[in-house]
Amino acid sequence: MKPQQGDKCNTVAFVALLCLNGASRFTMPAPSAAMHLPLLTQIVLACLLGGVLSIAAAALVMFGLPKKWLGFTVSFSTGLLLATATLHLLPEALESGLAPREVFPLLLGGILAFFILEKYALWRHAHASGESDMHQGGQQCDDHTHSHHHLHGAAGSQGETLSILVGDGFHNFTDGLLIAAAFLADPALGWGTTLAIIAHEVPQEAGDFAILLAAGWKRGRALLWNGVSSLTAVAGGIIGYFAFDHARDWIPYIITITAASFLYIAIADLMPRLKRETQSVGWHGLLLAAGIAVVVFGSGGHAH
Numbered sequence: 001m002k003p004q005q006g007d008k009c010n011t012v013a014f015v016a017l018l019c020l021n022g023a024s025r026f027t028m029p030a031p032s033a034a035m036h037l038p039l040l041t042q043i044v045l046a047c048l049l050g051g052v053l054s055i056a057a058a059a060l061v062m063f064g065l066p067k068k069w070l071g072f073t074v075s076f077s078t079g080l081l082l083a084t085a086t087l088h089l090l091p092e093a094l095e096s097g098l099a100p101r102e103v104f105p106l107l108l109g110g111i112l113a114f115f116i117l118e119k120y121a122l123w124r125h126a127h128a129s130g131e132s133d134m135h136q137g138g139q140q141c142d143d144h145t146h147s148h149h150h151l152h153g154a155a156g157s158q159g160e161t162l163s164i165l166v167g168d169g170f171h172n173f174t175d176g177l178l179i180a181a182a183f184l185a186d187p188a189l190g191w192g193t194t195l196a197i198i199a200h201e202v203p204q205e206a207g208d209f210a211i212l213l214a215a216g217w218k219r220g221r222a223l224l225w226n227g228v229s230s231l232t233a234v235a236g237g238i239i240g241y242f243a244f245d246h247a248r249d250w251i252p253y254i255i256t257i258t259a260a261s262f263l264y265i266a267i268a269d270l271m272p273r274l275k276r277e278t279q280s281v282g283w284h285g286l287l288l289a290a291g292i293a294v295v296v297f298g299s300g301g302h303a304h
Contacts, residue, residue, distance in 0.1 A: 176236020
């Protein structure tokens with residue numbers, strides 16, 4: 001059994017590193033073809049890619065790959081979010097004219113605000129924890145560090161599933177606003193922010209799939225409505241472009257709040273999940289470092 005398990009881990013790591021190699025070409029500097037497109041087109045494309053890729057990856061994990069492989073995406077996402085926030089977003093805010101005495105109090109306030117919003121269920125951000133959140137076959141959830149509703153079996157009402165989709169749509173709309181602000185600051189920063197958002201959306205979307213399936217939804221229906229929900233990111237990106245384009249003085253503040261959201265997600269949602277990992281610890285550490293490396297070595301087009 002042990003050699004077989006090792007082969008699975010090696011396969012997961014190999015696939016993840018292949019994805020990392022492709023992702024590093026997609027991040028900063030952004031694809032030269034996309035960089036020549038009008039800024040609004042880049043924003044819409046980034047929002048569409050974010051929704052499509054995150055849902056496709058989550059669906060692959062939910063419907064094709066073993067659920068425990070989802071944990072490897074959490075490791076990569078953690079490194080990516082931490083590095084993007086500290087090595088790109090915060091330096092960009094400081095270089096845009098804000099003083100440290102303005103940036104860091106806003107950063108602290110943003111982190112506390114996300115905690116309060118999540119605590120009182122106004123911001124439904126979730127990161128599924130693999131098999132422990134599936135709630136199928138009478139399995140009990142042992143990970144309640146996230147704030148999604150938990151629908152046990154077929155007991156979830158239509159109202160509860162609707163609230164999940166509405167909350168997810170609002171979250172995606174907010175992601176679109178953040179992507180637009182990052183693109184207006186620097187297109188390369190926008191693509192890097194998009195990659196970070198895609199990475200942390202994968203476990204969230206997998207959690208949404210699990211909850212909808214547990215509520216009795218068919219796979220096709222769950223996939224369709226998650227896709228519809230992801231389109232709100234495009235609306236957020238378009239609205240953000242026109243709103244922030246006429247209020248560019250606000251962009252450094254929005255970027256700082258984006259950094260706060262990335263740090264909060266990584267520290268409050270993802271890192272507690274990683275602390276409970278007792279298997280394949282080396283691979284988790286490798287993928288966390290890989291997430292950081294994508295930002296560090298992919299920053300040639302956006303040096304600070």
